[in-house]
Amino acid sequence: MRFREGPLGDLKVPLTWTAAVALIVAAVIGVAFLLADRRETLQEQAYGVTRQTVDTVARPVSGAIAAPGRWTGLGLDYVRSYFFTAHENRRLKVELAEMRQWRDRALALQDQNDRFKSLLGLRTDPPIPMASARVVSDSRGPFANTRLADAGSERGIVVGNPVLNERGLVGRVVGVSRGVSRVLLLTDIASRTPVMIDRTNARAILTGDGGPNPKLDYLRGVDPIQQGDRVVTSGDGGVVPRGLPVGAAVKGLDGRWRVVLFADQASIDYVRILLFKDFAQLADEKQLQARSLPPVTTEDPQTSILSNPVSRPVAPTPSPATATPSAAPAARPATTATPPQTGAPR
């Protein structure tokens, strides 16, 4: 039986109303998607299969779209280097002379640092392996700032790994699938990174807002920051390793301290993903939780003294008269040995 011949055949619904109903249904679905989203948690589970699939599909497509632009850029660089070789040579010679001075100073400091570490018996951080990747797409609107890098789980990349370019920190990995990683930039509104001011060690949280210069929130201390201060990662919380260069502090038009990112001064085509593991991940959690406390003896003193005096291990108790002189000479050498020990490092 055809629909027109049925009992609803004469039913006519205005298209405007059905369109309005469709609009409301679509809006309800949209709200449901928004409520179900857990992007701001930046957890591995929050990055669903749909996002992973889209990233996997987008990688070759975006890579192909970006290729002509990349080739044009390389060509322009080649032409520019051809015409400006002499100028570039002069500039590099000056820079090399400066760098030689810095190299000598760095070697001296390195030597001194190694000696201090060995004297103090410091346990230094293990070296961090890294994976290089090429950026194939870049979203930079006010509501989302992410990049897609063409290296994924097959290279050992996991959610949370910090990402750098040759100048400084770019962001961190928030989603991984095979062959592709999603990098949340420092400028994204969901990005929070613990940082410190290199000069004063003052801590702050670098908070993205979709603009090019993220804010410094929760800045602590009296006069902790000045214009141009170098900002590095603090390593607090184990999110990123300590000391990665982030940017320079500037006072924003709104009167807040912001950071001009070092990473923005360089090209954005290649990045390094640090396969960094926090101390909490490196440590053997089972071993840390295994406690070997001494056994607690809760015996009844009356029972132990009166009924079973033999089984109780009794140490010979010296009388107060004999105990004091014997303890005093034992303590004396320790107190006399203290001043040379404290004075030794000087």
Add this chain to the structure above:
Amino acid sequence: MSMSGARPLNPARWLGVPMLMCIGATMAFAAPIRIWGLQLPEPVFAMVPAFAWAMIRPSIMAPFALLVLGLFLDIFWGGPTGLWGLSLLVAYAMVLILRNAMTGQSRPMMWAWFAGVTAIAMIASFLITMLDSLAMPSLLAVFWQFLVTALLFPFAHRLVDRFEDADVRFR
């Protein structure tokens, strides 16, 4: 009413093709290219069909097509899922409500309407982001995206012109 003048639009032509073009343009503008140190702008190409589809005719499929387009933007750009789907639907609803007032106006006036609807979509995105992330996005960045999106009106005008008279019931 006689149905002789009614020539139902082919959804693949007036919904499918603009959708694919929006997706292609969005992916093209997401290329990590810098010209003289400046990045490419990031307009919301999906505002073009959100405006034009409501102007052409009321439709049952268009809101869902917009929702799909918005979800693609959220996932491709890495934003919260549902952000652009809802914002585009708000813009679509505004145009649908004001459709009778907009129809037949001059091109500069229509451009102003397009800019206004784009502003409403951006404000919706701004508020949703504030609620979702509990932080305020940069107003300058929002304004910059609004500006480059408002420049897309010629594409919306072309789409409206192409299909406006295709179905005489909605002239």
